[in-house]
Amino acid sequence: MIIILTVLSGGTGTPKLLQGLKRFLSEELNIIVNTAEDTWINDLYVSPDVDTVLYTLADLINEDVWYGRRDDTFTTHETLKAFGIDELLRIGDKDRALKMHKAYYLKKGYKLCEIIDMERELFNIKAKVLPMSDDRVETKILTKLNGKLDLLKFHDFWVKRKGNVDVIDVIYENITYAKPCEKALRAIEKSKAIIIGPSNPITSIGPILAFDEIREGISKKKTIVVSPIVGNSPISGPAGKLMRAKGYDSSIYGIYEFYKDLVDILIIDISDKDKAKDFDCEVITTNIIMRTLEDKLRLAKEILELV
Numbered sequence: 214m215i216i217i218l219t220v221l222s223g224g225t226g227t228p229k230l231l232q233g234l235k236r237f238l239s240e241e242l243n244i245i246v247n248t249a250e251d252t253w254i255n256d257l258y259v260s261p262d263v264d265t266v267l268y269t270l271a272d273l274i275n276e277d278v279w280y281g282r283r284d285d286t287f288t289t290h291e292t293l294k295a296f297g298i299d300e301l302l303r304i305g306d307k308d309r310a311l312k313m314h315k316a317y318y319l320k321k322g323y324k325l326c327e328i329i330d331m332e333r334e335l336f337n338i339k340a341k342v343l344p345m346s347d348d349r350v351e352t353k354i355l356t357k358l359n360g361k362l363d364l365l366k367f368h369d370f371w372v373k374r375k376g377n378v379d380v381i382d383v384i385y386e387n388i389t390y391a392k393p394c395e396k397a398l399r400a401i402e403k404s405k406a407i408i409i410g411p412s413n414p415i416t417s418i419g420p421i422l423a424f425d426e427i428r429e430g431i432s433k434k435k436t437i438v439v440s441p442i443v444g445n446s447p448i449s450g451p452a453g454k455l456m457r458a459k460g461y462d463s464s465i466y467g468i469y470e471f472y473k474d475l476v477d478i479l480i481i482d483i484s485d486k487d488k489a490k491d492f493d494c495e496v497i498t499t500n501i502i503m504r505t506l507e508d509k510l511r512l513a514k515e516i517l518e519l520v
């Protein structure tokens with residue numbers, strides 16, 4: 214009997230875990246991906262977390278930065294810069310084709326989920342890669358610049374300003390009107406368990422869980438959460454700062470608080486084991502820091518044994 218699982222993912226932490234999971238599962242795996250950082254850059258449609266998941270599953274990902282393709286070239290990016298067009302994101306030539314492919318079919322009226330499914334097939338990926346929505350939702354960071362309130366696009370906050378601004382709030386623009394992707398809802402329904410991967414709770418998993426129907430569907434399933442935080446810090450990125458801005462402690466206490474309505478099993482790092490008794494759910498302590506492929510395979514295997 215094939216065990217169907219659904220994983221919620223952003224673009225760095227969970228893709229590392231996917232490198233482990235993909236060794237044990239193929240078509241049984243559904244990945245619902247955050248699309249609230251999607252953006253048009255000139256004529257390219259950039260869906261950063263989706264593209265990182267596709268490249269990770271196709272073994273093409275650049276693991277130094279967790280975006281773009283390994284061994285890509287940057288001729289067009291550099292030439293555009295010479296022409297005075299500075300793309301905020303350093304987009305490789307092969308990677309550009311994937312973003313042009315999305316733009317081409319979006320302009321023809323295709324749904325994002327249909328285009329991603331075409332791309333999954335082009336990369337011979339067996340797992341289903343599903344956007345959280347086919348509608349635009351955009352994460353914005355509320356801050357104060359020169360004494361004035363300003364709402365920054367995520368890439369302005371993270372790529373241009375390196376996250377070096379005070380974060381007053383984080384909002385998901387258009388979430389009220391956007392609809393979850395039907396295929397994502399079906400995947401949750403068919404799943405034996407849901408894995409909320411070690412991604413940024415606020416800007417990667419938060420947008421996905423902001424859809425009531427997605428939350429509702431997950432609440433009916435065994436849900437395993439892998440913490441992206443060890444001690445009081447995320448292993449990388451702005452998750453700690455963003456959690457504090459939303460009123461959550463940058464610790465596994467904050468992680469539990471954020472997921473408490475959904476989590477059945479919380480996986481924390483061995484270094485946090487003394488806190489394991491403080492949670493009203495099953496807690497597994499293990500090494501959750503994935504440096505090597507062996508780390509990723511071991512963590513994936515430990516998780517699959519819980520399903």
Ligand SMILES: C[C@H](OP(=O)(O)OP(=O)(O)OC[C@H]1O[C@@H](n2cnc3c(=O)[nH]c(N)nc32)[C@H](O)[C@@H]1O)C(=O)O
Pocket residue numbers: 222223224225226227228229262279371411412413414416417439440441442446447448449450451452501502503504
């Ligand atoms: C900017 C970045 O967002 P994104 O690139 O989308 O990344 P994710 O939200 O998917 O993941 C960031 C998240 O991942 C955690 N992380 C990273 N490596 C590990 C690891 O080996 N183990 C583990 N348990 N978590 C890991 C990291 O702490 C980050 O919070 C972003 O928001 O960082």
Ligand SMILES: O=c1nc2n(C[C@H](O)[C@H](O)[C@H](O)CO)c3cc(O)ccc3cc-2c(=O)[nH]1
Pocket residue numbers: 223224250259260261262264265280281301302303304305308368371372
């Ligand atoms: O911080 C960066 N993030 C880059 N990213 C990642 C990205 O947009 C953000 O860091 C993620 O959205 C964070 O979740 C890219 C993603 C792509 O799909 C393609 C190219 C890039 C290029 C950059 C980049 O130059 N700098």
Ligand SMILES: [Mg+2]
Pocket residue numbers: 223224225247250261262416417
């Ligand atoms: Mg992301």
